[in-house]
Structure formats: C-alpha cells, structure tokens
Amino acid sequence: MKLLGIETSCDETAAAVVEDGIKVLSNVIATSLDLHTHTGGVVPEVAAREHLRQISPVIDKALEQASCTWEDIEKIAVTTEPGLIASLLVGVNTAQTLAYIHQKPLIKVNHIVGHVYANFLERETPPQFPLLVLTVSGGHNELMLMRGHHDFITLGETLDDAAGEAFDKVARLLGLGYPGGPIISKLAQEGDPTAFKLPRPMLDGANRLNFSFSGLKSAVRREIELMPSLTDQLVKDMAASFQQAVIETLVDKLVLAARDHEVKEVHLAGGVSANSLFRELARKKLPDRLPLFWPVQNIFCTDNAAMIAGAAFFKE
Numbered sequence: 021m022k023l024l025g026i027e028t029s030c031d032e033t034a035a036a037v038v039e040d041g042i043k044v045l046s047n048v049i050a051t052s053l054d055l056h057t058h059t060g061g062v063v064p065e066v067a068a069r070e071h072l073r074q075i076s077p078v079i080d081k082a083l084e085q086a087s088c089t090w091e092d093i094e095k096i097a098v099t100t101e102p103g104l105i106a107s108l109l110v111g112v113n114t115a116q117t118l119a120y121i122h123q124k125p126l127i128k129v130n131h132i133v134g135h136v137y138a139n140f141l142e143r144e145t146p147p148q149f150p151l152l153v154l155t156v157s158g159g160h161n162e163l164m165l166m167r168g169h170h171d172f173i174t175l176g177e178t179l180d181d182a183a184g185e186a187f188d189k190v191a192r193l194l195g196l197g198y199p200g201g202p203i204i205s206k207l208a209q210e211g212d213p214t215a216f217k218l219p220r221p222m223l224d225g226a227n228r229l230n231f232s233f234s235g236l237k238s239a240v241r242r243e244i245e246l247m248p249s250l251t252d253q254l255v256k257d258m259a260a261s262f263q264q265a266v267i268e269t270l271v272d273k274l275v276l277a278a279r280d281h282e283v284k285e286v287h288l289a290g291g292v293s294a295n296s297l298f299r300e301l302a303r304k305k306l307p308d309r310l311p312l313f314w315p316v317q318n319i320f321c322t323d324n325a326a327m328i329a330g331a332a333f334f335k336e
C-alpha cells in the first residue's frame with residue numbers, strides 16, 4: 021500500500037511516497053533554511069510563506085520520483101501537531117483539499133510520533149516491542165516506552181529548552197550559523213571537551229527522566245561574557261564542552277530508563293540523532309545485549325515526510 025506523506029511543521033516543506041510504511045519510493049524536501057540563517061532561528065511568517073510557494077511543486081515531484089499517479093496512492097498522511105501553526109496549516113489545508121479532490125482517506129500524524137517511525141524506514145527487520153525511544157529535535161525531547169504500534173508511554177520530556185534548541189541558541193551565542201547542531205558538532209572535533217566545566221542537569225526524584233537545558237545555555241553565556249575575546253580556539257573548546265554536557269545528559273537518562281524497563285531495542289530519533297557523539301556514547305553506555313538503532317539515513321533524522329507516511333501506515 022502506497023501513502024503520500026506531507027510535512028510542513030517547521031521550515032521544511034516535504035512530501036514523500038512510502039510503501040507499506042517502510043519502503044521509501046520518494047522523499048522530497050525543500051527547505052527555507054537559507055532565509056533563516058541570518059536570524060539565527062526560524063521566523064514563522066517567513067516559513068509559512070515559503071511553504072505556500074513550495075508545497076505544490078514538492079508534492080508533484082514526490083509523485084513523479086516515485087513513478088506514481090494519484091490512482092496508485094491509497095491514503096494521504098499529514099502532520100497536524102505540534103509545530104508552527106501557520107506552517108502546519110499550509111500542509112493540513114493542502115492535504116484536506118487533495119483528499120477531497122482525489123477521494124482518499126486522510127490520516128493525521130503527530131510530528132514526534134513521525135520521528136519515531138523514521139527509525140523503521142528502510143529497516144530490514146520489523147521492530148521488536150517493547151522498545152525505548154529518545155526523540156531529540158529542535159523543539160522536543162521525548163523519552164518514550166513504545167509497547168506496540170502507536171502505543172506510547174511518556175517517561176520523560178523537556179521542562180524548558182529541547183536539546184536541539186540549546187544547540188541552536190549556543191551557536192548563536194558563539195556567533196555561528198543556524199541550525200547550530202551540525203556546526204557545533206563539526207567544530208567540537210577540534211576542541212577540548214574538558215576545557216570548560218559546564219553543569220550536567222541531572223534532575224532527581226520525579227524529574228529524573230525529564231530534561232532541562234536552559235541552565236546549561238545560561239552557563240555557556242556566562243563563560244562567554246567572562247572571555248576577553250572569543251578566539252577561534254575558544255569557540256571550538258566551548259563547542260566541544262557544550263556538546264559533551266548535552267550528550268552525556270541525554271545518554272545518562274536513556275541508560276536510567278533502560279535499567280527501569282525491560283526492553284528489546286533502544287532508539288535514538290529526531291534531528292539530534294544525527295550527532296555522532298550521541299550515537300557513540302549511547303552505544304558505549306548501554307548494555308551490549310541491547311540493540312541500538314537510529315535512522316538508516318541521516319536525511320531521516322531531520323524533518324521529512326517519509327516518516328509521516330510511515331507512521332500513518334501503521335496507524336490503522
């Protein structure tokens with residue numbers, strides 16, 4: 021069964037055709053990233069206008085690349101929440117109109133759930149439940165126990181800034197571009213992760229599996245204010261120290277959750293799952309017996325529509 025997925029929750033206008041929830045026949049992404057680079061973050065009004073401009077050609081291209089006509093598409097899937105409201109509306113209105121014209125069922129997909137299903141795209145073996153999944157992106161940090169398809173229990177979430185957001189804000193403090201994650205992780209390779217003593221936000225009690233990164237971001241700001249000048253080497257050292265603090269915190273909580281729950285697999289999902297230190301440290305600290313997964317291709321880590329079509333296939 022072939023589904024058309026549509027995703028417009030942030031700054032990517034995306035459409036994809038996916039067969040049986042796994043096989044990606046096309047995955048088209050147009051991004052308005054260049055328009056947001058100089059502002060250090062997404063401007064919602066600018067993003068929504070770009071979605072309007074891009075949505076029709078992106079959908080046409082997704083069908084064409086998958087060698088499909090509307091007759092081949094059985095259902096349409098669209099991200100309905102969470103996200104920037106004006107951006108979401110472009111995708112939802114388009115999907116509703118297409119569903120009406122072509123008489124196809126419309127499936128609503130939650131964006132965070134979409135990120136989880138990105139990990140099953142192009143996978144050779146079916147997922148083994150229960151599994152533990154940590155979705156870390158620009159807007160969300162969700163630690164969830166997945167007991168079956170679309171059957172989630174939230175174990176922890178962010179109390180303030182998500183990890184990706186912290187990467188983006190620290191990049192701005194360091195005078196770097198947007199999005200901050202890939203830039204910081206590249207600079208970190210030439211920096212000393214022990215150069216700055218930054219806090220590891222380890223909340224306890226009821227919050228032991230929740231996340232809080234705004235204090236870490238403020239600590240970085242204080243350190244930068246104390247520097248007489250921000251040399252290239254100091255930027256690299258701060259990038260490495262900050263990345264180490266965020267990733268250690270994420271992994272430590274994942275390990276705690278894996279101790280609390282009998283699971284068969286562990287998954288890293290969302291934009292930050294592209295980070296190689298995250299993958300490396302998670303593999304090192306989790307028990308060897310636990311298989312660890314992240315998206316098969318890096319393009320499935322960040323926002324895309326294939327994950328939305330994948331999630332919808334397993335919904336009903």
Ligand code: KG4
Binds near residue numbers: 156157292
């Ligand atoms: O999932 P995503 O595309 O969008 C949201 O749903 O928010 O994630 C984007 C986030 C950005 O904050 C970006 O800085 C971060 O993922 N990111 C990374 C890396 N690649 C993207 N963070 C750390 N290391 C990376 N390699």
Ligand code: ZN
Binds near residue numbers: 157
């Ligand atoms: Zn996302």
